[in-house]
Amino acid sequence: MIPSASSARLGPLRRVEAGPLDVAYVEAGPSDGPAVLLLHGFPYDIHSYVDVVPRLAQAGHRVIVPHLRGHGATRFLDPDTPRSGQQAALGRDAVDLMDALGLDRAVLAGYDWGGRAACVAAALWPDRVEGVVSVNGYLIQDIRASAEPLRPELEAGFWYFFYFLTERGRAGLAADPRGIAEVIWRRNSPEWRFDAGELDRAAEAFRNPDYVDVVIHSYRHRLGRAEGAPEYRDLEAALAELPPVPVPAVTLDGLADGNFPATDAAASATHFTGPRVHRHVPHAGHHLPREAPAAFADAVLEVGALARADRR
Numbered sequence: 257m258i259p260s261a262s263s264a265r266l267g268p269l270r271r272v273e274a275g276p277l278d279v280a281y282v283e284a285g286p287s288d289g290p291a292v293l294l295l296h297g298f299p300y301d302i303h304s305y306v307d308v309v310p311r312l313a314q315a316g317h318r319v320i321v322p323h324l325r326g327h328g329a330t331r332f333l334d335p336d337t338p339r340s341g342q343q344a345a346l347g348r349d350a351v352d353l354m355d356a357l358g359l360d361r362a363v364l365a366g367y368d369w370g371g372r373a374a375c376v377a378a379a380l381w382p383d384r385v386e387g388v389v390s391v392n393g394y395l396i397q398d399i400r401a402s403a404e405p406l407r408p409e410l411e412a413g414f415w416y417f418f419y420f421l422t423e424r425g426r427a428g429l430a431a432d433p434r435g436i437a438e439v440i441w442r443r444n445s446p447e448w449r450f451d452a453g454e455l456d457r458a459a460e461a462f463r464n465p466d467y468v469d470v471v472i473h474s475y476r477h478r479l480g481r482a483e484g485a486p487e488y489r490d491l492e493a494a495l496a497e498l499p500p501v502p503v504p505a506v507t508l509d510g511l512a513d514g515n516f517p518a519t520d521a522a523a524s525a526t527h528f529t530g531p532r533v534h535r536h537v538p539h540a541g542h543h544l545p546r547e548a549p550a551a552f553a554d555a556v557l558e559v560g561a562l563a564r565a566d567r568r
Contacts, residue, residue, distance in 0.1 A: 263453065264303070264306045264307075265303070265306075265457075266282040266302050266303060266305070266306055266309060266321060267282060268282070269281065269282060269328075269329055270282070270283055271329075272353070272356045272357060273333060273356060274349070274352040274353045274355065274356035274357075275348065275349060275352030275353075275355075275356075276332055276333055276334065276337045276352075277325055277330055277331065277332060277333065277349060277352070278330065278331045278332075278333055279322050279323070279330050279349075279353055279356070280322065280323045280328055280329035280330045280331075281302075281320055281321060281322035281323065281353070282302060282309070282320070282321045283318070283319065283320050283321075284309050284310070284312075284313040284318075284319045285312065285313035285314075285316065285317050285318045285319045286313075286316060286317075286318060287318055288318070289316045289317045289318040290316070290317055290318065290362075290363070290386070290560060291317070291318045291320065291354075291357075291359045291361070291362035291363070291386075292312055292317045292318065292319050292320065292362060292363045292364075292365060292556055293320050293321075293322070293350060293353065293354070293362050293363070293364050293365070293374075294308060294309070294319065294320070294321045294365050294366065294370070294545070295322070295324065295346075295350065295364065295365065295366030295369070295370025295371070295373050295374055296321075296323075296324060296327075296366065296367075296368075296369070296370050297366065297367050297368020297369045297370050297371070297542075297543075298368055298369050298471060298474070299433065299436065299437035299440055299441075299458070299462065299471075300368070300437075300458055300461075300543060300546075301323065301327060301328060301457070301458045301460070301461035302321045302322070302323055302328065302461070303454075303457055303458060303546075304367070304543060304545050304546045305321050305545055305546075305549075306546070306549075307545075307546070307549035308545050308549045308552050308553050308556075309321060311549065311550065311553035312553055312556055312557075315553075315557060317556070320353070320357065320362075322349075322353055323461060323464075324346065324349070324369060324370070324373070325339075325341070325345065325346070325349055325466070325470055326339065326341065326464055326466040326467045326469070326470025326471065327461045327462070327464055327467060327470075328460070328461040328464060329464075330464070331464075331465075331466070332466060338473075338485040338486075338487075339466045339469035339470050339473060340470070340473050340474075340477070340484065340485040340488065341469075341470040341471060341472075341473040341474025341475075341477065342473065342474065342477040342478075342484045342485065342488060342492065343372050343373075343376050343396065343397050343477075343478070343492075343495060344376065344484065344488035344491035344492045344495060345485065345488055346369060346370075346372060346373035346376060347372075347373050347374075347375075347376025347377040347379075347380060347381075347491070348376075348377075348488065348491065349373065350364060350373050350374070350376075350377045351377050351381050351384055354384060360384070361383075361384055361385065361386045362384070362385070362386055363385075363386045363387045363388070363389070363556060363559055363560060363563070364377055364378065364385055364387075364388055364389075365388070365389035365390075365552070365555070365556050365559075366389070366390065366391070367390070367391035367392070367542065367543070367544055367545060368391070368392075368542065369474070371389075371390040371391050371392065371395045372395040372396065372397070374388045374389070374390055374395075375388060375390055375394060375395045375396050375501055376396060376491075376495065378501045378502070378503050378505075379396060379494075379495070379499040379500065379501050379502075380491060380494060380495070380499065382501075382502045382503050385503050386503065386504075386559075386560070386563045387503055387504040387505060387506070387559035387560060387562060387563040388501055388503055388504070388505045388506075388559065389505070389506050389507075389508070389552070389555045389556055389559050390505065390506075390507050390508070391507075391508045391509070391510070391542070391544045391545075392507070392508075392509060392513075392516045392542075393507045393509070393519070393521060393524040393527075393534075394501065394507075394524040394527040394528065396495055396498055396499070396527075397478050397495070398496075398498060399477070399478060399479075399480055399492075399496065400480075400496060402478060402479045402480050403479075403480065410515070413443055413444075413514065413515035414515070416436065416439075416440060416475070417475050417478075417479060420471065420472050420475040420476065421475070421476055421479065421481055425472070426468060426472050429468050429471060429472065430468045433459065433462035433467065433468075434455060434456070434459040434462065437455065437458065437459060437462070438455055441455070441543065442514075443514045443515060444513065444514050444515050444541050444542035444543060445510075445512070445513070445514065445540075445541025445542055445543050445547060446512060446514045446541060447512040447539050447540075447541060447547075448541055448543060448546070448547050498527065500526070500527050500528065500529040501527060501528050501529070501530065502529045502530045503530045503563070504530050504531045504532070504559050504562035504563045504566050505528050505530060505531070505532045505533075505559065505562075506532070506533050506534075506535065506555040506556075506558050506559040506562070507521060507524075507528075507532065507533075507534045507535070508534075508535050508536075508537055508544055508551070508552070508555055509521075509534070509535075509536050509537070510536075510537050510539075510540035510541050510542065510544045510547065510548070511536055511537060511538050511539065511540065512538075512539050512540055512541045513540070513541045513542045513544075514541055514542065515542060516542060518536055520534075521534035530566065531562045531565070531566050533558060533559075533562065535551070535555065537551045
């Protein structure tokens with residue numbers, strides 16, 4: 257457990273047009289260092305990495321932390337683009353950002369939505385991904401199996417999945433995104449001592465005009481209750497086959513995750529066909545890079561070492 261650091265800020269924000277988005281991002285470290293994209297989850301923001309960025313920058317990495325679609329100052333370029341939150345869009349966004357920044361390859365590291373984006377990009381564009389750090393392992397969604405029930409105690413933690421299937425849930429998210437985030441944070445990370453300032457800082461990212469549409473579409477799509485955007489049809493067909501992650505990977509489980517129990521990684525082993533290391537992180541919940549930044553930064557450095565060894 258670490259105390260809150262709600263006064264610290266990542267900045268200044270930079271902007272670049274990447275695919276369908278005008279992406280707002282923070283960059284740190286040497287411009288010629290090995291590139292790392294740090295991808296945040298829901299309902300969080302770039303400050304998940306406020307204590308990870310300086311560690312990696314000091315280690316010589318070029319560190320890039322974007323606001324995901326629908327979050328912060330990131331905007332859609334075309335008002336007619338579907339406000340999709342589906343997994344293929346998140347993975348494609350990461351590769352589009354790399355293209356816009358002139359990056360041939362990068363380590364992709366994330367948790368929750370960000371971990372999923374990293375896994376998607378690595379599975380579909382492995383030649384662009386140096387390695388992956390993913391909290392909770394293989395995060396590509398098996399949408400065909402989404403109707404299969406989980407154990408009741410797990411279903412209870414995913415209350416918002418089902419809430420967001422309803423128009424009442426859409427209205428609730430629009431009315432109080434900060435309040436919904438607070439409930440999820442407390443369940444996801446029971447040992448994390450965050451304060452009101454920490455939550456307020458993240459909630460600034462929820463004021464994006466596309467936040468509600470992107471979030472609602474994400475959860476409806478993953479449960480098979482909304483169609484994907486046409487431009488991602490082929491990518492989603494590829495993801496439906498649950499393609500492996502063939503690049504070096506470090507996966508992490510927090511031992512204090514309130515919704516995602518730690519595993520021994522055996523169940524997902526066949527999904528990682530490159531070199532893989534699995535780590536348990538004591539006292540860390542779902543928001544692992546914020547709760548255990550040293551462990552997360554170490555995982556990024558470790559996957560870089562795995563990638564260098566794999567090339568030899």
